[in-house]
Amino acid sequence: MKIRKATRRDISRLVELWWELQVQYFSYDLPYYRNKSKAACFRLCQKRLEKYFQDPNVILLVAQQGSAVIGFVIGEVLPRSNYHRVETYGDVGPLGVAAGWRRQRIGTRLMQALEKEFRRRQVRLAQLYVDRRNHPALGFYRRRGFDERMVHLIKWL
Numbered sequence: 001m002k003i004r005k006a007t008r009r010d011i012s013r014l015v016e017l018w019w020e021l022q023v024q025y026f027s028y029d030l031p032y033y034r035n036k037s038k039a040a041c042f043r044l045c046q047k048r049l050e051k052y053f054q055d056p057n058v059i060l061l062v063a064q065q066g067s068a069v070i071g072f073v074i075g076e077v078l079p080r081s082n083y084h085r086v087e088t089y090g091d092v093g094p095l096g097v098a099a100g101w102r103r104q105r106i107g108t109r110l111m112q113a114l115e116k117e118f119r120r121r122q123v124r125l126a127q128l129y130v131d132r133r134n135h136p137a138l139g140f141y142r143r144r145g146f147d148e149r150m151v152h153l154i155k156w157l
């Protein structure tokens, strides 16, 4: 298994992997994609990914086993946050490993590579959002040294 930078040729596979995650997230009641057809969701994701490939601040990494892409992570270098004394910070997400490949350190390898790339770009703080009910992801990020600091409050209007 190797971790490498994604290329435009990966887009269709990335859309599939992303969709796998969205379907899982529906159970956390994110309403946006659930109300659209699958084809419309695929088009939106493809558009978003194409934009990412034009943005030098976006880091897109994939895990490849043989010829198959089985995981990915997207990171973005953003300007100074309001809350932390840093010039830039690294926003993490989404991150996903295909269902049959989990618990084999692939997520760990993806995050290690992303953190390395952040550090190479002088980024010293990484942050991310994760649903409180997503226990596997919370377990994973805690194990990677992420600490709960801010509380993200939402209210549907």
Ligand SMILES: CC(C)(COP(=O)(O)OP(=O)(O)OC[C@H]1O[C@@H](n2cnc3c(N)ncnc32)[C@H](O)[C@@H]1OP(=O)(O)O)[C@@H](O)C(=O)NCCC(=O)NCCS
Pocket: 021, 024, 093, 094, 095, 096, 097, 098, 101, 102, 103, 104, 105, 106, 107, 108, 109, 130, 134, 135, 136, 137, 139, 140, 141, 143
């Ligand atoms: C979160 C995710 C990326 C983890 O990837 P992974 O390749 O399975 O993780 P790893 O094998 O590298 O796990 C490393 C450690 O994280 C923790 N961990 C991973 N999965 C876990 C789970 N289901 N429950 C609790 N802890 C977990 C464990 O400590 C694990 O070490 P161990 O296997 O020796 O116990 C994967 O579960 C996934 O794709 N989930 C769906 C998408 C998602 O929720 N993404 C995050 C939100 S954007």
